[in-house]
Amino acid sequence: MAKRSVVPFGPQHPVLPEPIHLDLVMEDETVIEAVPSIGYVHRGLESLVKKKDFNEMVYVTERICGICSFMHGMGYCSAVEKIMNVEVPRRADYLRTIWSEMSRLHSHLLWLGLLADAFGFEALFMQSWRLREKILDMFEISTGGRVIFSVNKIGGVLKDMPEDMLKSFVSILNDMEKELSETTTVFLNEYTVRSRLEGVGIITKEDAIRRGAVGPMMRASGIEVDMRKTGYAAYSDIDFEVITSDKCDSLARCQVRIGEIFQSIGIIRQAVEKIPEGEISVPVKGNPDGEYFMRLEQPRGEAFYYVRANGTKFLDRMRVRTPTFANIPAMLQTLQGAQFADVPLLILTIDPCISCTER
């Protein structure tokens, strides 16, 4: 009979990028069960609706998470716009789509780097983050900020991208594509990398549905689910295929995200071609009254925004369900029966964003 022991893991741990605490019930080197406890990053920002008015809340929602900051702001703004029956100019929708896809690019590159770090491939980590800096430079040129740039407002966006800027971004991305394919080939074909990822952390199609996984986690288990297909912002005009994989393991999650990197570049290219001329925002008068439920696809998966307004400038309720929260049950499933040394890698394959989860 093997000896059972409980190993506390986190919140501050040499291999953990983010503060999450897990109690790992171990039998020798095998994890039997993982019991999470969260709350290290809880700020309680949803309660700020009582103190900040609905316009100021745009800046608060952008700070739910610094990685998908733009999409959080966009989700909240879209929900309020729907309540107030504001028709956003088409150009603003396209600009939002372009910034969203740039966010997805930088988030997936960040994840690839952290994954490389988790299996101890330092050079690959540096390489992925070097490529990511080019996206951040593009953010800085177009908005002035690198990670949090507050360009959303209720009724549109605050900054426009002129035609030559958009063209130069496309040519930067074209050049990047070659470098990207060199780096991502290492992830998909290098034998040392494959030995760490292949067949590790399997979550079957049925389990993924039962545990309510979202985003790349779900798509890597062979289920075609992508909120972009619901056609918010300018996605209704854009032609793209949902990337899935049937392998259900860590390598499949890596493959799906790498596929999405190239897909995002394609979407930006299409959006730049189709972007119409015109205004970037419309004036908004009065206070919102009513409720709305907005769903959108973040790099980590589907996010919900629920906003209820009462006709005053302070909202009744703002609620966000973030993708990492939905992916934690699936992550706990992958940890069952895993080797202790694989735990940091498995936590990372869901692309955890703890500050989103706990808000």
Next chain:
Amino acid sequence: MKTMHKSPWLLHYDGSSCNGCDIEVLACTTPVYDVERFGVVNTGNPMHADIFLVTGGINSQNEDVVKQIYSQMPDPKVVLAVGTCACTGGIFKECYNIKGGVDTVIPVDIYVPGCAARPESIIDGVVKAVALFQKKHEEEEKKKNGRYR
């Protein structure tokens, strides 16, 4: 021990930040900004660390964690608060779960403002922390020498 002050080790802990400052701190260790050229190395073990870099404010859950990491670090040590949240509580100051900046629980030596703090200002903060660490180290040596002579 005389050369130790030239390469202090750095420990990064994410308090309750939004990840914005965290990824900028991580970006500082990558090729474009490369803070390691100033002699610091990012470590995960508090017992190895000389500079404690905290991002985000303090809440009721991570308060003890921050205090514990601080007490585990060997003397002399320098604390660096990165980002507006770590300095004062920032935009989340009015949230029910936020106690305020890092200085509400441990003494802070250097404040790096910004939301999110830019890599250039983080590097500036780290360079100042290295200089301060050197100063603290020399003072400690002086004290020791005085005692034993």
